[in-house]
Amino acid sequence: MSTIRRPVRAARRAAALTAATSALLLASAGLASAEKIVVADDNESESAADVSRILVNHRANPDAASKGRIVVRVRAGEVDYGDRFNLWLDRPGDRRGVWYAASMIPDAGYEPVQRVRGWRTAGKDACARWEARLSAGPDQVALFSIPRTCLGEPGKVRVALRVTYSPGVDAYRDWVPDTKTFTDWVTAS
Ligand SMILES: [Ca+2]
Numbered sequence: 398m399s400t401i402r403r404p405v406r407a408a409r410r411a412a413a414l415t416a417a418t419s420a421l422l423l424a425s426a427g428l429a430s431a432e433k434i435v436v437a438d439d440n441e442s443e444s445a446a447d448v449s450r451i452l453v454n455h456r457a458n459p460d461a462a463s464k465g466r467i468v469v470r471v472r473a474g475e476v477d478y479g480d481r482f483n484l485w486l487d488r489p490g491d492r493r494g495v496w497y498a499a500s501m502i503p504d505a506g507y508e509p510v511q512r513v514r515g516w517r518t519a520g521k522d523a524c525a526r527w528e529a530r531l532s533a534g535p536d537q538v539a540l541f542s543i544p545r546t547c548l549g550e551p552g553k554v555r556v557a558l559r560v561t562y563s564p565g566v567d568a569y570r571d572w573v574p575d576t577k578t579f580t581d582w583v584t585a586s
Contacts, residue, residue, distance in 0.1 A: 432586035463544035488551035
């Protein structure tokens with residue numbers, strides 16, 4: 398019996414090793430093309446009105462009418478009525494500096510997603526239906542949820558966020574990840 402068991406055990410061990418190796422390979426491939434990324438952002442303003450973190454989730458869903466969504470959650474701290482949230486999205490294959498832009502203000506309507514040039518907020522309407530969630534108050538989380546069809550179902554996207562806080566006389570802009578800079582690419586999965 399033992400002579401039979403041994404090779405079985407050995408085969409199992411080998412199979413387990415192979416599985417562990419492929420898991421490692423998948424994990425390292427996943428680093429290069431994550432479906433979800435989190436970008437932490439310092440408090441440069443030393444104010445409660447400050448973006449501390451954004452989460453970008455790129456979910457493909459071939460069965461849904463929207464083919465999935467690009468969801469950006471913004472931990473925004475204290476939000477007031479005069480504040481403005483602007484998100485730019487980039488996809489591969491466009492001419493340089495041709496992007497998409499989505500904008501919202503607290504407790505109000507929102508504009509259609511725009512196809513824009515550079516860091517503009519107005520251009521041509523790309524799609525009118527997307528989900529925007531933003532309220533005034535302390536410790537707010539803002540949400541941009543944009544159908545992938547809006548951007549022609551790109552394989553990957555990257556985003557740049559600018560929040561303009563107007564707590565007093567001086568407006569303050571918090572960019573994530575950095576001034577006029579996009580995040581890493583986030584692949585649909
Ligand atoms: Ca910040």
